[in-house]
Amino acid sequence: MKNYILHTLLIALMLVSVSANCSGRENLSTESGYIKIWHDEAGMPHVVASTTYGAFMGYGYCLGRDRMFQLEVLRRSTEGTLAEIFGPDYIETDFLARRDRVSPTELSEGLKNCPEDFATALNAFTDGINRAIADVQAGKFLIDPAFAKAGIAPAAFSQLQILDIFAGTMAARYNDFAMELDNQHLLNSLVRKYGARTASEIFEDVVFYEDPDIYTTLGDMPFFKPGFRFVPTTDPAGSFTAPTNSPTLQNQKRNRLLKALGVPDKSGSYGAALTLQQNGEKKALLFGGPQMGYFKPSAVYGIGLHTPEFDIVGTTPVGYVFIMFAANRHIAFTSTAGVGNLVDLLNLKLNEDSPDLLTGTNCTARISRRIEKIAVKGLPKPVEREVTETDLGPVVAIEGNTYYVKHRAWSGKVVESYTAWFASTFADNLESWLAASDRNALSINWFGADCSGNIAFVHCGLGKSRRSFGDDRLPVSRPTDFISPDKRLAGSNPATGFYANWNCPPVKGYRNGDLQTNWAADQRSRFLADHIAANRDKWSLDYLVQLDKDLAFTDQRAYFFKDFLVSLISIDQLSSSEKEAFELLRGWDNLRVDRDENGFYDNKAAGLFNAFFNALYNDLLGEKLDKFAWMSASDATWTQSALLAKVLLRHSRHDYLGERDANDYVTRIYQKVFAENATDGRNLPEFAAQPMEFAAVNHIGAPTMTSVASCTPFMNRGSDIQLIELSSSGIRISGCTPPGNAATGRSADDQMRAFKEFRYAPRPLLIKDVRALRGRFMVIPGAAQ
Template identity: 25%
Template sequence: MKRSLTALALLVAASAAGAYWYIDGKQPQRSGELHLNDLQAAVTVDYDERGVPHIQARHEADMYRALGYVHAQDRLFQMELLRRLARGELAEILGSKLVDTDRLFRTLGIREHADRYAAQMDMHTPASQALLAYLDGINQYQASRPAPLEFDVLGIAPRPFSVADTISVAGYMAYSFAAAFRTEPVLTHIRDQLGADYLKAFDLDWHPQGVVGQSLAAGDWQDLNAIAELSHAALLNAGLPQFEGSNAWAVSGSRTASGKPLLAGDPHIRFATPSVWYEANLSYPGFSLYGHHQALNPVASLGHNREFAWSLTMFQNDDLDLIAETTNPDNPNQVWYRGQWVELHSREEQIKVKDAEPVSLTIRRSPHGPLINSALGETVGSTPIAMWWAFLETANPILDGFYQLNRAASLEQARAAVEHIEAPGLNVVWANASGDIGWWAAAKLPRRPAGVNPSFILDGASGEAQKDGYYPFSANPQEENPARGYIVSANYQPVSPTGMEIPGYYNLADRGQRLDQHLSDSSVKWDLSNSQALQLDPGTGYPQRLLAPLAADLRAAAGDAEEQALIEQLLNWDGQHTLDATAATLFNQLVYQLAFEAMADELGDAFFANLLQTRALDSALPRLTAAADSPWWDNRGSDAVETRADAVKAAWQNCLAHLRNTLGNDPSQWAWGSTHTLTHNHPLGQRKPLDMLFNVGPFAAPGSRETPNNLSQPIGPAPWSVVYGPSTRRLIDLADASSALGINPVGQSGVLFDTHYKDQAERYIRGEYVPMHLDGEAIKVNSRSQLVLRPLKR
């Protein structure tokens, strides 16, 4: 027995040693020396206490090559999965369950567009040279170091990253902005199947009759709903970043304690492990920038230095139209376009599938764009639906735009840089140490025919889907140095200098109004401390705006004294979504029940589920609760004609029943923090038991939908998982940019078991900030290790 135990102990020890050796070999190398091809001189990389690399180079190309190398050390699997998702290549590593997702992204045309765009790029521009050096750094890392653990698990064969991969990932990010797939089918269904009276809640009555001339059949509606479901599922299940909203503001020196502008920004993006942003402090003679980078992008999307700083929010302009085509009865391969029948173009593609035969698909295109019916494989409808998307149709030199923005120290330089960003639509909020602040809505806005409402599916045969060129950049919403001394951007409907309508899928104005209310207080001098409090504000006035018209109906719905007390608590609630707030739980459950009682019977399960994923519902609900005579309140499943009071009573009773069944009978235990949690999901953490290894969380989360601290959950029944929120929180006072503060929601590294895999997650959820070291002395003091990259001797 002793010999057996000894042998077992040796086996366990050997296995442990082997596992340690294997895992240790996957970790980033952050100290010592390494050699890279094509470096002109040595590059030093100091890693600080959070694992952020501070790269000092003598030459620009060396700086970007080093960035590519260290970025790959921490995020290679994220880069790989993003390019595969964007290019429709996930089934090759994840199997047949991802064929539908691959088919969707192939149909969107991102892969084909990226290959064509990359082939036509001028690779001699400074931005292109930066990209090539950066990609070379990634590829040198991949060729010389062990593959990430995830590559081994999934059997991924490494292949070089290319310019087309970078363009493809940009296409995925642009697509994640587009709300048309989730919104246009359900709004068109409401208009065509229910009628104009039902549209009033959605405030679309400036063209309520719509523009689809032909009648869509039942099979067409089934297809459209399936496309909406597929689009949502593809983004939800990817475990990868998806852009959703954002806050940003700039305050001029006249309104700050320091006398210099202050910039605040927190882009709202779907949470994931690793998080979207990779922080890096880059410098070479004449250039210095602390930037937040996306995967496969050498230039920072967010950044600051001693001279200037900027942040982003989503413009949310409607840059994607769905268009119903009319086919030739004698030739189904022709559609009516500008007064004649024209041929559809088609191409064949193959999707490689792990452990299965490849899947062939035919992707067709009309003059308006790709026919998205192909995303469903076998469709049941007969109407081709085309997609016009600005990302595919504009020149969009976005890489050049951000390369210039990384170097834009003046208003003129920043404005010129932003004009190059054509799709997706972005708000750029910018400030400099000279005292200027500015905001520009960046997008190539199409000229649509007068009266056309692109919130609905358009009629391709009648001319309403045509675009008569684009508006000039000067017509885009924008401000420079406004007299009020501050600028706010929070995804609400912006106003053009020309007064033109800009269709879009905008968020509620409540969040922006709340920020504006605080920033407009001239008695406040803004600094890093009170700016933190504003970014972390968990309150909103939306609940009272929605509930006030229902007060009498809610009081009448109370069944006993306990229920009456809960209703009074709800009606008197200040909208603060703090961890201990029981009213927050009660309100968010009631919102779902009100939507269900009012709309589910008219829409059916599938369209109602899609409506829950749209921003249109947030805007519709306060208008609906204020309209006692709305036809939505009548329940189509009964012979009687129900009133708003009937629906409110049913919603209240079902709300309480669900909370009691889910959380227990004691309302004092219905605290928001016990029902509203944040988990940072890794793509491999989608399945048990891998979730316990790769995912980070759950954490009790304050905030909610459309609070400034926008830790947002879907509308639905309790409990709620936070889906998206601040992807970083940044505060830069340009009187002393070296004191800038930020935070990463999870950690800098995407390498499992690395020190920096999740070292910021708890600090993030507690609302803490950490320094973003900028100057040489701070870098030296906070350096934990130094990696030196040297030219490879030949």
């Protein structure tokens, strides 16, 4: 506790004393009684009102106009009523939503106890959405054609339904990962196939306990590590259960489909905060790219809120009351997924004497069951599915008399986390902003910067304080203690001059248990940090544009593995044509680009490396891991294949190479790939560039009933990209939200060209700049309270 107090005081002294108000006096007055809305060149509305209620009412109204059908689909996604309009394909999706949702009772209790300012904003936001619905029903503007396609009409929202959109996405999806059962079934499969000893070796290779070589945002900052009551050991024989069809494995087919639709099966975002001295002035740069999927309409929405008391401009997930990626008059902030271990699977046994009681190690849980009636389009009566719950969480799988219960750290804390995030967006200095993080139970990384050039980073959530009673990579028989932490995982103004995170751990020694396969030496945050460190003399807004380009096109597998793999190829064993292709590969800049827009990669090495890496991985590890090969597989955007290098260096626990020489083996794979692609034996073909599609679905694949937007090649970028410069002279914000900020009309896809050309529209922060906008203007009379 003393360490926490000292840490807090130090940050307070460093940040509060030098905070700067970047706004001007022109923000201190505005007319009352109505709401004015200007639209900037990118279709982002800026709401000018005299009160907080008016600002958030205007925000809700704009969102309702621009994304009405998307909001309806979001509501149905979180409540589990998609099958009612989209048919039998969504029965399972609805069942999972109902099983896993945050209970309406919890949301209702949270709303009763929430701070007054949040309650005011939520009420106004909901009123604004409903005002837009009433106006479209009255014919005051055109309704989204998607409603007619779906055969439904717009319906008003309640405040609880708006809360449920946050709870059902940020909590019950983006913070609801659990791979313990996948890991268990991997282990079971390996035991059946290879025996206990070999199974243990392979399991420890794939689902490793910790990789000390991973990049972390805060480095070696000391912290009280989330620990075990005893040292965990993996006992394959003891862990063995009867063969089963894992529900999580069944989801892999669905995840592959969603990824093909543009829905990420890996959650993520990139962010960086930089502090620099330029022309005698200290500045800060904030760079954010929330990767929440590539959809049409976008997963995020751009908005500006302006009153005499505050200005906030930025983007946020659709349906959220607060602006997640934004700047106010004093600070700017962005976020990345924290990927902390907030969810455990408990393996509890059914009590033979009491069929409604589950027992574990020193714990019991009472079962309750309910029947969910799912209305399905085209079926004469609802489909009935049984949901099994306990006071520790929902039952997600049953194997014999073993019940797997999802135990969530954030249960009961979702609304409090929501209100804390909301409060952080109004902070007038970084210390107040950091203080708000203490109330956020969800695993999120926050970046902040102020006008005096200070930067800060904090890892939120209860993952940093967990106390496990078993191996946290596998289901356990006793619940984890998720106690409130007594210390922040935070820092400010580092010696390096920057913080970077692309979903890596916050500090050395921080683990995420069952999700460890994502946190190895090849975790992509190192690329981001290396790029920033290597270009220190170029730090500027222009540099952030170049960084965005390099993030977009760099094959992350090539960055981490190409030079190593190329070094293993024996040149003297290659034919002249193979050597020519080898030199092309060795000299490739790792970029997957199509500058002439002919549909093919400019450098054939991009396609050759893709085929080479996949063939090598599949041959060396794919057969051994079989249907679990996805656990350590990588693609151009996401790397988790450090095991591949360890195997070739013979640093793995299990010997995958056997008597094969690594150089001869890699050379043979390279020659095989060359022969398969150079069908004439001499020349490589043109390799088609991977297209990028903004699919007409939402985060779970539910249709949004619009067209698809696309471009080539694929770019590994944010759903929104925002660049912010802060100094004593003010705050400059620019960004791009593809395909556009609305679902219909000109702004539905008007950002696609800017996205492809790496152009970013200015996002005005101050009222004087908003009033100078020449875009669409409208007034909502009688709306401000």
